[in-house]
Amino acid sequence: MKTNPSWFLRRFPSGMPRPDDFVLEQGRIPNPGPGELLVKSLWLSVDPYMRGRISPAKNYAAGLKVGDLMLGGGVGEVLRSEDPGFRTGDIVQSDCFGWQTHTVIPAKTAIILDPEQAPVQTSLGCLGMPGLTAYFALLRTARPKLGETVLISAASGAVGQIAGQIARIKGYDPVAIAGTDEKIAWCKELGYRTGINHRTASDLAAAVAESCPNGVDVFIDNTAGPVHDAAMSNLNVFGRVVVVGTVALADRFDRPDIGLRHLRRILIQRARIEGFLLDDFASENAIAKAELSEWYKRGLLQTREDILDGIESVPSAFVRMLKGENFGKQLVRL
Numbered sequence: 393m394k395t396n397p398s399w400f401l402r403r404f405p406s407g408m409p410r411p412d413d414f415v416l417e418q419g420r421i422p423n424p425g426p427g428e429l430l431v432k433s434l435w436l437s438v439d440p441y442m443r444g445r446i447s448p449a450k451n452y453a454a455g456l457k458v459g460d461l462m463l464g465g466g467v468g469e470v471l472r473s474e475d476p477g478f479r480t481g482d483i484v485q486s487d488c489f490g491w492q493t494h495t496v497i498p499a500k501t502a503i504i505l506d507p508e509q510a511p512v513q514t515s516l517g518c519l520g521m522p523g524l525t526a527y528f529a530l531l532r533t534a535r536p537k538l539g540e541t542v543l544i545s546a547a548s549g550a551v552g553q554i555a556g557q558i559a560r561i562k563g564y565d566p567v568a569i570a571g572t573d574e575k576i577a578w579c580k581e582l583g584y585r586t587g588i589n590h591r592t593a594s595d596l597a598a599a600v601a602e603s604c605p606n607g608v609d610v611f612i613d614n615t616a617g618p619v620h621d622a623a624m625s626n627l628n629v630f631g632r633v634v635v636v637g638t639v640a641l642a643d644r645f646d647r648p649d650i651g652l653r654h655l656r657r658i659l660i661q662r663a664r665i666e667g668f669l670l671d672d673f674a675s676e677n678a679i680a681k682a683e684l685s686e687w688y689k690r691g692l693l694q695t696r697e698d699i700l701d702g703i704e705s706v707p708s709a710f711v712r713m714l715k716g717e718n719f720g721k722q723l724v725r726l
């Protein structure tokens with residue numbers, strides 16, 4: 393009988409998650425009920441939001457409990473369908489995959505993919521959740537004007553690489569913050585005007601000032617932490633900060649986030665800081681996906697993936713992404 397290797401949460405991580413916070417068990421291949429699909433996983437996505445789901449701290453979505461199956465986005469092939477909208481052999485994307493080789497997913501969460509249009513794993517990256525996040529954070533939340541300086545952290549990552557390219561397409565002035573010189577060099581190939589290595593800059597605020605001589609009009613904050621402080625001290629009048637993510641806090645979820653206080657700057661610059669959640673834009677997803685797909689087809693959106701292979705590597709992929717060891721969208725291929 394075939395087994396179904398599956399990853400479960402062994403304990404809530406203390407500080408930075410480690411691969412041994414998860415345990416691999418051999419389960420049985422489940423049977424789908426009415427309205428469900430049995431899928432064979434082809435690609436699994438590891439994303440920073442999962443750090444919040446494996447913490448007892450309050451979050452915008454319900455978290456996992458110790459002993460629960462790890463969940464995330466994935467792409468798979470339908471082996472059995474108990475829903476009239478899907479057939480055996482369809483390739484589908486859903487955010488309800490388990491970290492396992494075979495998953496039962498609710499059919500209503502699944503989208504059928506067309507491999508002729510784009511490689512199916514792009515539905516987990518530039519044409520999926522990260523791409524949509526970049527689109528809505530930049531165009532609907534920050535709403536930059538032509539020529540404005542748009543500073544983007546985690547710039548080579550899944551969200552950042554798309555945000556920078558949209559900024560270039562729209563005629564803004566994108567500036568990257570990333571963690572290695574290689575990442576900065578690639579960001580420039582994508583169309584970022586320049587970039588700052590936040591791991592080697594001796595004075596981050598000065599580095600931002602040098603790279604953004606006209607100040608920062610828009611800051612797409614994918615990380616929080618010291619990068620956030622450096623951007624805030626360069627914010628222009630009527631500057632807009634979109635807080636998209638706090639991945640820099642992955643190792644201190646259980647401790648207060650200590651940084652500088654920026655209230656004087658916010659007051660003087662009449663700046664706006666806004667939290668962002670992709671779910672709030674669900675009604676506009678189809679429009680954004682169509683525009684992203686069009687740019688992709690025309691060769692205006694490049695994407696870089698960082699791929700590990702095999703079900704065994706899912707926790708390592710997750711941890712290396714949180715530590716910034718990924719170069720591009722972190723995926724696991726099964």
Ligand SMILES: NC(=O)c1ccc[n+]([C@@H]2O[C@H](COP(=O)([O-])OP(=O)(O)OC[C@H]3O[C@@H](n4cnc5c(N)ncnc54)[C@H](OP(=O)(O)O)[C@@H]3O)[C@@H](O)[C@H]2O)c1
Nearest residue numbers: 440546549550551570571614637638639640668669670716
């Ligand atoms: N609010 C929403 O709806 C929503 C949706 C999707 C994603 N997000 C957020 O968007 C952010 C980016 O997600 P992603 O999927 O695109 O991840 P990603 O950028 O592909 O990977 C995470 C990156 O974060 C950077 N990083 C890690 N620790 C850091 C630190 N201490 N200081 C600065 N940078 C650090 C690393 O890049 P470097 O090497 O460049 O440091 C790492 O590669 C995350 O915070 C995520 O939670 C939010």
